[in-house]
Amino acid sequence: MSDSQKTDVKKYGFIVMHDKRTLYEKEMIGSMSDLVCAQFACTNYVRKIADLATHFYINQDTMQPNISGLILGGHPCIMSTLTGPNMLSPTLLAKVLCCASTINMCKGILADTKYIQQKYLIQKYFDEYMDDTGSCVFGVVKTLKALESGAVKTLMVCEKLDIRKYIVENSVSGEISIRNFDEEEEEENDQEDDDFYFLTDNEESEVQESQFYINSLATKYNSAVEFVTLKSPEGSQFSFTFKGIGGFLRHQLVKENDDKGGM
Template identity: 40%
Template sequence: MADSGGETDKNIEIWKIKKLIKALESARGNGTSMISLIMPPRDQVSRVTKMLGDEFGTASNIKNRVNRQSVLGAITSAQQRLKLYNKVPPNGLVLYTGTIVTDDGKEKKVTIDFEPFKPINASLYLCDNKFHTEALNELLESDDKFGFIIMDGNGTLFGTLSGNTREVLHKFTVDLPKKHGRGGQSALRFARLRMEKRHNYVRKTAELATQFYINPATSQPNVSGLILAGSADFKTELSQSDMFDPRLQTKVLNVVDVSYGGDNGFNQAIELSAEILANVKFIQEKRLIGKYFDEISQDTGKYVFGIDDTLKALEMGAVETLIVWENLDTNRYVLKNAVTGELVIKHLSKEQETDQSNFREAETQAELEVQEKLSLLEWFANEYKRFGCTLEFVTNKSQEGSQFCRGFGGIGGILRYQLDMRTFDELSDGDYDGYDEDY
């Protein structure tokens, strides 16, 4: 991944938008009292305020009294929320407001406003019985950057592709001696010279690849993946060479044969790699979970799974990569013992929430009052930096992802160092009784 900190933050923003879209799409209201308002960057707050004023006048003529009041209420709350902004934020503004009907049939006012994590190129105002989220889907589209190295016997081209934008970073030509049968006694010398020039050519390409695709500030790759292409076996030689930076080696998504070098080869390589680039998130997910499964199959002790063990390892700062299913349905409760005033933290699934014994102290049956309730995923998104790990959300769409969710409860981690959770459990059962309550 590019700069891993920034990449993790972006993945978290994408997960939050997905979650928001899901919640907004399921919301329904009576009549047309739900406002969806999207303002692109450089739009004017004054223009929208005036438009809402005009809408207020029009809505005053709605015949049905209940519908009229709820529409006017929604427009008023949109106007109030807009007063908090002097100007439209750099990435635009998204505002949803209105009265929704909850699952138990009660009406509830909601207002959600936020600046997207990247510019939104849509302008929208709709009053309906549902929220319109179609424009938010463009925020989920990938703008990952991919590197291309097109290498043949005549030279090398370095390029990048991001979305639909291709860019040539650098190209150079090379004059390599061809194979021939002449030379008599010097034939071996000619062959050696030819091999030497090939070797130097591969080395130069490898050095330039590091220059173009490694960010010097972070020492991490600045592309999400690399495609090596060419018409001869140079591309394979490069990918297997010791001179090729190992940080880039792990980013190679595909090695493709193209009929040309240079620009034409670049275009052909993009076409041939289209399917892989479209599924790059899928591939990254398979690799990540594959690495996790490798740790387990080799029994390295550098893995952890399940909520309790993962949280213990997090507290110790042992987790390097925290892997969580993006739809993990577990809530984090901070509970207070009504008798002793002691705080307890519990992680409960939807089924466990219905079991009242989880809200009573086991021995004394004292009531545990809910002080705070938050989705565990959201808690991870807010707190993961505190534990010095990276956070990766995975789906259950790949075979590996599905196995991770079913077999490991959708939560686990790759550790920095070996940790035997069994001895840890024995300690927490004996000497450190009640360890769970500390975090």
């Protein structure tokens, strides 16, 4: 991912606080009443949360928040105390987007964020794949072939996936072959019956050109690109199941009889 793409990514913080039942039971301190002791424990609990929020969500060099927004969830009484006087840092308080019972209630507020958008996009992709609607494509070979034909509306690719295009000429027949491999396939395919070996290492083949080209190809054919993060469960599953690349189609592709190399 380029530096410009990284700077466009917005980060959001979440603070989820349980109710008072998570606090330690009262210890007898002189004649302190149960009510006073409980209030004292709750105040310390919230103050500790405020300190941790400062530690995680404020850049210690600039003393400015490192997040675009803050979501508070949990018991209303505790949330009210946290946002009250002398608790949460004023700079963080200004970043509070909402207070909600659960994070799921914040979906409307975060609907335009990459975090929620990507989760829904991948889930939609899985649904289309399971229903076999013909509106999506997956795997290196099939996806790049569809991309080159201009059929891909939205390209989904894992952040660290590098696809190299090989143009190979057979020195005997003069035939030109074009194949695409990711970095993992190049490292693993070292047997004589593998496509990568056949194209690049046998005596009759000569590599004319090799290049990384996903971004330029997507731009050339006017496809939107969604970089899938591996930090989410959905992103990891997408990478494992579909080799880290796939896409939504503008129209269905004509099915070929030979599906060899589809992944």
